[in-house]
Amino acid sequence: MMITPRSFGGVFGKIGMARQNSSYAKSLQGKINISLLFIVATAVVSFMIISITQSRIAVRNTAIEYTSQLIDMMNESIDSYITSMESIARIVVENSDVRSYLFTETGDERLRAEYGERAAELFQTLTDTGSDICNIGIIGENGRYLINDTATKINPYAGYENTDWYQEALLGEEVITSSHVQNVVSDEFPWVVTLSREIPGRGDGEAAVLFVDLNFSSISRLCEKTNLGAKGYVFIMDDSGNLIYHPKQRLIYSGLLEEEFTPDMLQNGDVVFSGDGQKLYTVSKSEITGWTMVGVTYLDEMMSRTGRLRNLFYLMAVVLVGVALTMSVFLTDMVTKPLRKLRETMKVVEGGNFEVEIEEPDTGDEISDLFRSFRNMILKIRELIEQNTAEQREKRKSELNALxxxxxxxxxxxxxxxxxxxxxxxxxxxxxxxxxxxxxxxxxxxxxxxxxxxxxxxxxxxxxxxxxxxxxxxxxxxxxxxxxxxxxxxxxxxxxxxxxxxxxxxxxxxxxxxxxxxxxxxxxxxxxxxxxxxxxxxxxxxxxxxxxxxxxxxxxxxxxxxxxxxxxxxxxxxxxxxxxxxxxxxxxxxxxxxxxxxxxxxxxxxxxxxxxxxx
Amino acid sequence: MLERNNHKYILVLIVIVTILAAIGVFYYSSGESEEGSSELLVRIVLIPKGLNDSNTFWSDVIEGAEMAASERNVELTVLAPSFETEVEVQNKMIEEAIEMRPDAIVLAPSDYVKTLPYARKVEETGIKLVILDSVMAEEAGCCVVATDNLKAGYRMGEYMKPYLNEDSVIGIMEHIKGVSTAVEREQGLLEALGTYGDQIVDVRYCDSSNDKSYEETKAMLTENPDINVIFCLNEDSASGAARAVHDMGLGGKVAMVGFDSSLEEIQFLESGVFNAIVVQRPLNMGYLGLSMAYQAARSQEVPRTVESGSVLITKETIYTTENQKLLFPFRENDKE
Structure with missing residues (x-):
C-alpha cells in the first residue's frame, strides 16, 4: 500500500464534504494537517528504521560478546580440570610408594602389597579431592599395575599396550587424549578424557605409565548446560579436527549430520559467520589442551529479541502519530474555526446585511485582531450608510417641497x-x-x-x-x-x-x-x-x-x-x-x-x- | 458540528491505519527472514516395541527421535511397553495414541499380524503413520524406516563364509518366529552362506528373552555337540547364546556372530566369544523415523522406505572413533 497525495485527497475530499466548494486538501486545515502528517510520519518512520537497525546491531554485538564470554569461561573450567589432573599426575609420579610398588625387586610380596596399599590410599585421597576423577592408575611395563584400589582388576582383553595414551607416554610425553571409552578396568566402559605420563624407572627398560581419567560427563555436562538459545549449542574439537564433544556426535559419525564448522574457518578470527549467515560461531582455543571450543548461535533466535523490541517501536510509533495528529487536528481547528466564522459573517455582509452581530473570539491573538478590524469596518460602513440615507431623505424632502x-x-x-x-x-x-x-x-x-x-x-x-x-x-x-x-x-x-x-x-x-x-x-x-x-x-x-x-x-x-x-x-x-x-x-x-x-x-x-x- | 467532529476522528483513524500499514509493508519485506518461518507445532507419538534397562536398542531409537524433535518444532510423546513380546500392551498404546490426536505416529510393530489392524486404525483416522524397524503382513503407513535386514543378515554370512568348510555345523538362534526382522535376516544370511546353508542343523527361537536364549543354546549344543558356528539374529538371542557358550567353556571354539550391541555382547566380543557382531543404527532409525513423520505431518513427500543402516564390528574395530560412539552410547544417567 502506497501513500500518495492523490489517495489522501480522495479520503479527505470526502471528509471535507461539509465544505461546499473546495476539497479538504485545499483548505488551510487540510494543508496543515497533511503537511504535519507527512512530517510526523517521516520522522517516526526514519526514527524507527534507525532505532531498529541500531538495536539489531546492538543485540548482535551483545550476543557475540555474551557467547564469547561464555565460551571463554567454559574453556577456563575445562582447563582447570586438566590442570587439576596434571597436579594429581605430578603428585603420583613423585610419590615414593608408587615407585616402590612398581619397581621394587625385593621379591617380598608382603612389602610390595604394603606399598600398594599406601599408593591406593593416595589414589583414593586424590580421587576424593579432584572433582570428577574416574580412574587413577599406574601400569608398569613389567606388568605390575594398580588402578584406583588394590581390588580392581585390569581387563585382560583391554589391549592398552596399543593405545596412544600408553605408547606416547612411554616416549616421555604428557598425553591428553580425546574423549574415548576407557576399557582398562574390567566390566567398565566409561567415557573419559585421559591424561597420561611416564613414570621413569630406576634402571633401563624400567618404566611405567600413569593415567588419570576424567569423567567425560563433567565436560559434556558443562557443554550441555551452556545455554545458547533453543537451537544453539557448544562443541569441542581437538587439534586435528576430531570431535571431542558434540551434542549430535553420533549422528555426525553415522553420516546423518555434518558440522559445517571447519578449523580453517578460524582464519577469519574468533567470531565467524556460517556460509549462509544464519549461524554464528564463537571460538575459543585452549592453550593447555589445544582443544577448540565452538559456540554455535542461531541469528534468528538472537533476533527474536529485536522482534519484541520492534513491536514496542510499532506501538510507540502509533501512539506518537496518533497524539501528533490529534493535536494537529485540534490545533488547526482552533485556528480555522474562528476563520470560518469570520468568513460566514463576511458572507452575510456580502449579501448586504450590515446589521450582523460580530462576536469577537476571546483569544487575544491575531485572529481576534482581525475580528476587531472587521467589526470596526462594518461599524464605519454602517455609519456611512446611515449618514447617506439621512442626506438622501433631506434632499428628497426639500425636492418634494420644491415640487x-x-x-x-x-x-x-x-x-x-x-x-x-x-x-x-x-x-x-x-x-x-x-x-x-x-x-x-x-x-x-x-x-x-x-x-x-x-x-x-x-x-x-x-x-x-x-x-x-x-x-x-x-x-x-x-x-x-x-x-x-x-x-x-x-x-x-x-x-x-x-x-x-x-x-x-x-x-x-x-x-x-x-x-x-x-x-x-x-x-x-x-x-x-x-x-x-x-x-x-x-x-x-x-x-x-x-x-x-x-x-x-x-x-x-x-x-x-x-x-x-x-x-x-x-x-x-x-x-x-x-x-x-x-x-x-x-x-x-x-x-x-x-x-x-x-x-x-x-x-x-x-x-x-x-x-x-x-x- | 457534531458531524464534523466525527469526521475528524475518522481522519485520525485513517491516518494511523495508513501509517501502520505503510510501516507494516516496509518491515514485512525486510523483516521476514529474521522472524523465522514460524513453524507450526507438530505433535508426534513414538511407539517402540519395548523399553527396559537390559536392551539399549530402543532407548537409542528414542534418543535419536528426541534429537530430531529438538531440531524442529515437535512435541514428542513416547509410549513404550516394557517388553517386545507385549503385543496386546502395544496395541492398547496405539489406541491411546490415536486418542491423543497427534499429527503423526511412529510405530515399531511388535507383531507381524496382530499389530496390523491397529496400524489400519491409525491410517483411518488420518493420522500419518511411519513404520519403524519391522514391517507387517501387509503394507501399512506412508513410510518404513528400518535396517535393511536382508543386508544385515547377508553381512553376517558374508563375514563368516571364508572361515567355513565342509566340517562346519551351523546353528541359528532367532528372536521371534515370524517377525519380519527375523525372517529377513535369516533370508539374507542364507543367501550369503550359499551352499553352506545345507549345513544348518538347528534353528531355535528365544522369544526375545536373554534367559531363554541361554537355555535354548545350551540345549542346542547339548543335542548337537557338533555345532561349531552359531548365528544370533538379535540382541537378546546373541547375549544369551554367548553367555551359554562361554559358560560351557566353548568360547573361541564355537565361532559366533552376534547381532546388535549390548555391554554384555561387547565384552564377549572383546574376550573373543564373538568373532563379530552386526550392529544396527538405532539412533539413526529414531532420528530418521521422526524426521519422516515430521515431513509427512507437514504434507511433504516422503520416500516409501528409508534405510537406517548396519555395521559389522570385530574386536579390532570396537574402539575406533566412530564405533565407540555407536557401541557405547554416552548417557549422562549411566554415570550418575
Missing part, C-alpha cells in the same frame, strides 16, 4: 375678483360659498405640513377648488367625483389631483365650445390604486401626447409644470413604476391616470375581499 405646487396667484386674484363681483351683485349666498371654499383651499394648502393626506382629504381639497372654478366659469364647467369609498381612507402624497384638474380646466375645457365635464374616479386596479381625471375638452395632438413628460417642450407659461411635478413627486416617493399616464384623443378629451401603490395591509385586505367576492 409641491403652490396656489397660483392669478387664480387667487381672479377668485377674489369674482367674490367682489358677486358681492357687488348682492349675491351673498354665492359669496359665502366661494369664500368658504377658498378658505378651505388655502387652509389645506398652507397649514397642513404633512406630506401625506388621506385620499378623502385630497378629494375634499379638489372639490373646493372645483367649486370655485365652477362658480367662475358658470355654464362652462361641470364635474363629477366618483371614488370608491374603500380607498378613501388610504394615505397618499398630497396635492396630486388638483394640479391635474387645473390642467384639465385650462388646457382642455377652457378652449372647448359649450359646457365641459371633469370626472374624477378612483378605485383599485390589480394591486394598485388608480385615480382617473378625465375631461371632454379639446384633447391633445399625438405629438403633444408623446411629449407630455418632456420638460423642454412643456409650456411652462401654461402651467404644464404642475402636471410634470406631480409625476416626478409620485415617482420620487413611490418608485419608478408608479406615476401618471395619459390617454387623449384630439377633440374628444383627455384622461389622466394616477397610479399609486397600495399600502401592504390594504393590499392584503383587498386581496381577500376580491377572492371572497369571486366565489
Amino acid at each position: 409641491q405646487a403652490q396656489i397660483n396667484p392669478h387664480f387667487l386674484y381672479n377668485t377674489l375678483d369674482s367674490i367682489i363681483w358677486m358681492a357687488e351683485g348682492g349675491n351673498i349666498r354665492d359669496v359665502v360659498l366661494m369664500t368658504s371654499s377658498l378658505a378651505k383651499l388655502l387652509r389645506k394648502s398652507i397649514s397642513n405640513k404633512n406630506e401625506m393626506v388621506t385620499l378623502e382629504e385630497e378629494i375634499e381639497y379638489t372639490r373646493s377648488y372645483l367649486t370655485i372654478q365652477k362658480m367662475r366659469y358658470v355654464d362652462k364647467l361641470e364635474y363629477e367625483i366618483d371614488v370608491e369609498p374603500v380607498v378613501l381612507q388610504m394615505e397618499i402624497v398630497k396635492l396630486i389631483i388638483q394640479p391635474i384638474v387645473e390642467n384639465a380646466i385650462y388646457h382642455g375645457i377652457k378652449y372647448k365650445e359649450g359646457k365641459g365635464l371633469i370626472r374624477i374616479t378612483g378605485g383599485f386596479q390589480d394591486d394598485r390604486i388608480v385615480l382617473r381625471v378625465s375631461d371632454n375638452g379639446v384633447g391633445m395632438t399625438k405629438e403633444a401626447l408623446s411629449h407630455v413628460f418632456d420638460e423642454r417642450v412643456t409650456d411652462t407659461r401654461k402651467n404644464g409644470v404642475g402636471v410634470l411635478n406631480v409625476h416626478r413627486r409620485i415617482r420620487l416617493y413611490y418608485g419608478g413604476e408608479y406615476g401618471l399616464s395619459f390617454e387623449s384623443e384630439e377633440g374628444k378629451g383627455t384622461c389622466v391616470s394616477i397610479h399609486l401603490p397600495l399600502p401592504e395591509m390594504e393590499r392584503e385586505w383587498i386581496k381577500r375581499k376580491t377572492e371572497s367576492g369571486g366565489e
Whole structure:
C-alpha cells in the first residue's frame, strides 16, 4: 500500500464534504494537517528504521560478546580440570610408594602389597579431592599395575599396550587424549578424557605409565548446560579436527549430520559467520589442551529479541502519530474555526446585511485582531450608510417641497375678483360659498405640513377648488367625483389631483365650445390604486401626447409644470413604476391616470375581499 | 458540528491505519527472514516395541527421535511397553495414541499380524503413520524406516563364509518366529552362506528373552555337540547364546556372530566369544523415523522406505572413533 497525495485527497475530499466548494486538501486545515502528517510520519518512520537497525546491531554485538564470554569461561573450567589432573599426575609420579610398588625387586610380596596399599590410599585421597576423577592408575611395563584400589582388576582383553595414551607416554610425553571409552578396568566402559605420563624407572627398560581419567560427563555436562538459545549449542574439537564433544556426535559419525564448522574457518578470527549467515560461531582455543571450543548461535533466535523490541517501536510509533495528529487536528481547528466564522459573517455582509452581530473570539491573538478590524469596518460602513440615507431623505424632502405646487396667484386674484363681483351683485349666498371654499383651499394648502393626506382629504381639497372654478366659469364647467369609498381612507402624497384638474380646466375645457365635464374616479386596479381625471375638452395632438413628460417642450407659461411635478413627486416617493399616464384623443378629451401603490395591509385586505367576492 | 467532529476522528483513524500499514509493508519485506518461518507445532507419538534397562536398542531409537524433535518444532510423546513380546500392551498404546490426536505416529510393530489392524486404525483416522524397524503382513503407513535386514543378515554370512568348510555345523538362534526382522535376516544370511546353508542343523527361537536364549543354546549344543558356528539374529538371542557358550567353556571354539550391541555382547566380543557382531543404527532409525513423520505431518513427500543402516564390528574395530560412539552410547544417567 502506497501513500500518495492523490489517495489522501480522495479520503479527505470526502471528509471535507461539509465544505461546499473546495476539497479538504485545499483548505488551510487540510494543508496543515497533511503537511504535519507527512512530517510526523517521516520522522517516526526514519526514527524507527534507525532505532531498529541500531538495536539489531546492538543485540548482535551483545550476543557475540555474551557467547564469547561464555565460551571463554567454559574453556577456563575445562582447563582447570586438566590442570587439576596434571597436579594429581605430578603428585603420583613423585610419590615414593608408587615407585616402590612398581619397581621394587625385593621379591617380598608382603612389602610390595604394603606399598600398594599406601599408593591406593593416595589414589583414593586424590580421587576424593579432584572433582570428577574416574580412574587413577599406574601400569608398569613389567606388568605390575594398580588402578584406583588394590581390588580392581585390569581387563585382560583391554589391549592398552596399543593405545596412544600408553605408547606416547612411554616416549616421555604428557598425553591428553580425546574423549574415548576407557576399557582398562574390567566390566567398565566409561567415557573419559585421559591424561597420561611416564613414570621413569630406576634402571633401563624400567618404566611405567600413569593415567588419570576424567569423567567425560563433567565436560559434556558443562557443554550441555551452556545455554545458547533453543537451537544453539557448544562443541569441542581437538587439534586435528576430531570431535571431542558434540551434542549430535553420533549422528555426525553415522553420516546423518555434518558440522559445517571447519578449523580453517578460524582464519577469519574468533567470531565467524556460517556460509549462509544464519549461524554464528564463537571460538575459543585452549592453550593447555589445544582443544577448540565452538559456540554455535542461531541469528534468528538472537533476533527474536529485536522482534519484541520492534513491536514496542510499532506501538510507540502509533501512539506518537496518533497524539501528533490529534493535536494537529485540534490545533488547526482552533485556528480555522474562528476563520470560518469570520468568513460566514463576511458572507452575510456580502449579501448586504450590515446589521450582523460580530462576536469577537476571546483569544487575544491575531485572529481576534482581525475580528476587531472587521467589526470596526462594518461599524464605519454602517455609519456611512446611515449618514447617506439621512442626506438622501433631506434632499428628497426639500425636492418634494420644491415640487409641491403652490396656489397660483392669478387664480387667487381672479377668485377674489369674482367674490367682489358677486358681492357687488348682492349675491351673498354665492359669496359665502366661494369664500368658504377658498378658505378651505388655502387652509389645506398652507397649514397642513404633512406630506401625506388621506385620499378623502385630497378629494375634499379638489372639490373646493372645483367649486370655485365652477362658480367662475358658470355654464362652462361641470364635474363629477366618483371614488370608491374603500380607498378613501388610504394615505397618499398630497396635492396630486388638483394640479391635474387645473390642467384639465385650462388646457382642455377652457378652449372647448359649450359646457365641459371633469370626472374624477378612483378605485383599485390589480394591486394598485388608480385615480382617473378625465375631461371632454379639446384633447391633445399625438405629438403633444408623446411629449407630455418632456420638460423642454412643456409650456411652462401654461402651467404644464404642475402636471410634470406631480409625476416626478409620485415617482420620487413611490418608485419608478408608479406615476401618471395619459390617454387623449384630439377633440374628444383627455384622461389622466394616477397610479399609486397600495399600502401592504390594504393590499392584503383587498386581496381577500376580491377572492371572497369571486366565489 | 457534531458531524464534523466525527469526521475528524475518522481522519485520525485513517491516518494511523495508513501509517501502520505503510510501516507494516516496509518491515514485512525486510523483516521476514529474521522472524523465522514460524513453524507450526507438530505433535508426534513414538511407539517402540519395548523399553527396559537390559536392551539399549530402543532407548537409542528414542534418543535419536528426541534429537530430531529438538531440531524442529515437535512435541514428542513416547509410549513404550516394557517388553517386545507385549503385543496386546502395544496395541492398547496405539489406541491411546490415536486418542491423543497427534499429527503423526511412529510405530515399531511388535507383531507381524496382530499389530496390523491397529496400524489400519491409525491410517483411518488420518493420522500419518511411519513404520519403524519391522514391517507387517501387509503394507501399512506412508513410510518404513528400518535396517535393511536382508543386508544385515547377508553381512553376517558374508563375514563368516571364508572361515567355513565342509566340517562346519551351523546353528541359528532367532528372536521371534515370524517377525519380519527375523525372517529377513535369516533370508539374507542364507543367501550369503550359499551352499553352506545345507549345513544348518538347528534353528531355535528365544522369544526375545536373554534367559531363554541361554537355555535354548545350551540345549542346542547339548543335542548337537557338533555345532561349531552359531548365528544370533538379535540382541537378546546373541547375549544369551554367548553367555551359554562361554559358560560351557566353548568360547573361541564355537565361532559366533552376534547381532546388535549390548555391554554384555561387547565384552564377549572383546574376550573373543564373538568373532563379530552386526550392529544396527538405532539412533539413526529414531532420528530418521521422526524426521519422516515430521515431513509427512507437514504434507511433504516422503520416500516409501528409508534405510537406517548396519555395521559389522570385530574386536579390532570396537574402539575406533566412530564405533565407540555407536557401541557405547554416552548417557549422562549411566554415570550418575
